[in-house]
Each structure stands twice: as structure tokens, then as C-alpha cells.
Amino acid sequence: MSTSSREIEALIELMARLPGLGPRSARRTVLHLIKKRAQVMTPLARALSDVAASARECVDCGNIGTSDHCQICTSDKRANGQICVVEDVSDLWAMERGGSFTGRYHVLGGTLSALDAIGPDELRIPKLVSRVAEGDVSEVILALNATVDGQTTAHYIADQLAVHEVTLTSLAQGVPIGGELDYLDDGTITAAFRARKSV
Amino acid sequence: MSTSSREIEALIELMARLPGLGPRSARRTVLHLIKKRAQVMTPLARALSDVAASARECVDCGNIGTSDHCQICTSDKRANGQICVVEDVSDLWAMERGGSFTGRYHVLGGTLSALDAIGPDELRIPKLVSRVAEGDVSEVILALNATVDGQTTAHYIADQLAVHEVTLTSLAQGVPIGGELDYLDDGTITAAFRARKSV
Numbered sequence: 001m002s003t004s005s006r007e008i009e010a011l012i013e014l015m016a017r018l019p020g021l022g023p024r025s026a027r028r029t030v031l032h033l034i035k036k037r038a039q040v041m042t043p044l045a046r047a048l049s050d051v052a053a054s055a056r057e058c059v060d061c062g063n064i065g066t067s068d069h070c071q072i073c074t075s076d077k078r079a080n081g082q083i084c085v086v087e088d089v090s091d092l093w094a095m096e097r098g099g100s101f102t103g104r105y106h107v108l109g110g111t112l113s114a115l116d117a118i119g120p121d122e123l124r125i126p127k128l129v130s131r132v133a134e135g136d137v138s139e140v141i142l143a144l145n146a147t148v149d150g151q152t153t154a155h156y157i158a159d160q161l162a163v164h165e166v167t168l169t170s171l172a173q174g175v176p177i178g179g180e181l182d183y184l185d186d187g188t189i190t191a192a193f194r195a196r197k198s199v
Numbered sequence: 200m201s202t203s204s205r206e207i208e209a210l211i212e213l214m215a216r217l218p219g220l221g222p223r224s225a226r227r228t229v230l231h232l233i234k235k236r237a238q239v240m241t242p243l244a245r246a247l248s249d250v251a252a253s254a255r256e257c258v259d260c261g262n263i264g265t266s267d268h269c270q271i272c273t274s275d276k277r278a279n280g281q282i283c284v285v286e287d288v289s290d291l292w293a294m295e296r297g298g299s300f301t302g303r304y305h306v307l308g309g310t311l312s313a314l315d316a317i318g319p320d321e322l323r324i325p326k327l328v329s330r331v332a333e334g335d336v337s338e339v340i341l342a343l344n345a346t347v348d349g350q351t352t353a354h355y356i357a358d359q360l361a362v363h364e365v366t367l368t369s370l371a372q373g374v375p376i377g378g379e380l381d382y383l384d385d386g387t388i389t390a391a392f393r394a395r396k397s398v
Binding site for chain 2: 004005006007008010011014015017018019020021025027028029030031032033034037040041042043044045046047048049050051052054055063064065066067070071088089090093
């Protein structure tokens with residue numbers, strides 16, 4: 001588009017690469033930003049370059065933060081012997097929003113996948129095994145996605161941890177809160193039926 | 200969220216203020232950016248601060264660019280005596296994507312609105328009148344949105360320009376290209392019927 005300027009076009013192109021934004025919403029976003037230069041655009045530019053410079057993975061659990069050891073791994077309150085294994089940082093954040101888990105995490109960085117040639121060493125599975133081997137861990141909670149790859153990965157981890165004295169658990173499967181049976185897939189209904197409990 | 204860091208939380212909060220992004224997609228976007236720090240995040244931060252520093256409105260037409268006179272107003276090729284009046288810069292960009300208009304623009308910056316206390320002086324209407332009064336303008340095309348406020352504004356502008364020797368036109372209304380009658384609103388069908396032409 002030769003209607004604005006090279007700088008603005010470059011910004012629109014970069015914006016359009018963000019997940020969930022296409023060319024149209026990128027244009028709308030950039031116009032919005034230009035109209036709110038002082039209130040939004042300049043602070044956003046600064047926040048982006050701050051985080052780009054400081055963001056790093058926690059060497060222990062793989063969580064993203066701004067120091068080599070994340071806030072959860074360095075908090076004494078979270079040292080209760082529980083490790084919750086998740087696929088991605090977004091899953092860690094989702095668990096934290098749930099607010100009921102008080103232990104520490106281990107972010108795998110994906111799932112095993114023969115198709116994408118992702119083996120245990122591409123993930124943080126060896127690091128998980130060594131964390132468990134070091135002791136101090138009483139329970140490993142496998143909070144992987146209920147997908148084929150997620151469950152394959154969970155089985156593999158369970159195998160790897162079998163020699164260690166640690167309780168292995170996984171998230172319950174069943175009807176989501178607020179879920180209506182009529183809208184649930186057959187697999188979920190079957191899982192919920194099998195795991196039924198007395199009231 | 201105390202799970203990442205103050206900087207990352209601040210960035211998510213700023214991102215969530217962008218149009219079309221809520222807290223959830225802001226988190227997803229920030230994670231995506233952190234994973235692609237070098238390829239996307241740093242260039243985006245730089246592009247944002249570049250544009251924040253350089254973006255300004257064209258003093259003639261109100262288009263957004265990086266100089267006081269926009270590329271369209273300074274191009275001799277666009278000096279054909281036509282001025283297309285649009286509500287917003289996004290409408291100007293949409294007209295340019297259409298690619299059939301070869302004249303210059305005038306961006307009002309909104310529409311007249313009694314509710315929001317927006318009168319002619321809040322918009323760039325006086326500037327439009329003075330551009331027409333200066334001569335060199337043969338046709339003013341009112342490309343305002345087909346909303347009540349847009350049409351009210353079009354009528355007001357037509358009144359203001361009545362004393363000048365200038366042809367006033369507006370965009371045709373009718374069935375959009377690819378549109379199916381069954382999905383069109385009654386108003387559009389009525390307008391298309393009234394403006395029917397011989398084949």
C-alpha cells in the first residue's frame with residue numbers, strides 16, 4: 001500500500017504475523033495505535049523491547065520469566081514436593097489461573113511426535129527425570145492435553161519415572177463445569193461415565 | 200498473574216487493550232512473541248517506536264503518514280480535480296485497495312453526531328470547504344458510510360458546498376459483488392431496486 005508510508009506498511013506487515021491477526025485486523029490495530037500514540041503505542045513499544053531483552057526460560061522448569069530461575073521455582077511456599085508436568089507455558093498459566101495447585105511445574109515444551117520428529121531429548125523430559133531423581137519430589141501430576149500426542153507423552157513419562165519412588169497422577173477427565181451433555185463429544189461422555197463416583 | 204514477571208504482565212495488559220484482543224489472546228500473543236524474540240518481537244518493538252515517533256496527519260487531507268504532506272497530496276499524478284471525502288483513514292485505505300480512484304482524499308475524522316457532541320468544527324469540514332473554495336476541484340465524491348450519521352454528514356457537506364461550482368457525487372448503493380439476495384437486508388434490496396439500470 002503506497003497510501004501511507006514505508007514505516008507504517010512495515011509495521012502492518014509485522015502485526016499481521018501475530019497469531020489471530022490477519023492483514024485487515026493488523027491495519028485496524030495499527031490505525032488504533034497511531035491514534036493513541038502517547039497512551040498505548042509508545043508504552044507498548046517500550047514494553048516489547050523490555051521483554052524481548054529480558055525474557056528467558058527458567059533453567060529448572062522451563063517457565064518463562066525475566067530471570068534464570070522463575071518466581072515459582074524460587075518461592076519456598078511452592079516447595080511442597082509436587083511437580084505438575086505441562087506441555088507449554090500457556091498451560092502453566094492456565095493451571096495458575098485455576099489457583100488450586102500450590103507446587104512447582106515442569107514445562108515440556110511440546111509433546112512427543114513421530115510425525116514432527118520430536119523425541120524425548122527435544123523436550124525437557126531428561127531434566128524432569130533428573131529433578132525426580134534428585135529426591136524432594138513426592139508426586140508428579142501429568143497435566144498434559146487430552147490429545148493422542150499428549151497421552152502418548154504421558155505414558156512415556158510414566159515409564160521413565162517408574163523406577164523412582166514417586167506418586168504419579170493425572171488430571172481427572174469428565175464433564176467440564178457448566179458443560180451440557182448434549183454438546184459433549186462421545187469420548188468425554190464415555191470417560192465421565194467410566195469415572196463416575198458415588199454421591 | 201504472579202507466574203511470570205512484572206514486565207511480562209505489563210506487556211500482556213497493554214496487548215489486551217488492542218482492538219480485537221482480549222486477555223486470553225493477549226497472553227497467547229505475548230507467548231508467541233517471546234518464543235520468536237529475534238524474528239518478530241524485536242523488529243516489532245522497533246517498528247512501533249519508529250512509527251510512534253514519525254506518524255502524523257497530513258495537514259491537507261488528514262491521511263496518516265510520516266510527513267506533514269502525505270504521499271497522495273504530494274503526488275502530481277493524483278491532481279485530477281477529484282476529492283473523495285471519507286470518514287476515517289481506514290476508509291481511505293479501503294478505497295485505495297479498490298484501486299479505481301485516482302484523485303485525492305479528504306479524511307473527516309468521524310461523522311457529525313448530536314449524541315457525541317461532534318459538530319462540523321470537530322471534523323475537518325471547514326478545511327474541506329476551504330480546499331474547494333481555493334478552486335482546482337471539479338468533483339467531490341462523498342464516500343461516507345451508509346449509516347444514519349454518515350448520511351447526515353453527507354447532507355451537511357452537500358449544503359456547505361452548494362455555493363461552489365463543484366460536482367457532488369456519492370458512492371452507488373446496491374447489491375455487493377458476490378452478494379446473495381437472500382442474505383441482504385431489506386434496505387439494500389430496496390436501494391438496489393430503485394437504482395436499477397437497463398442491461
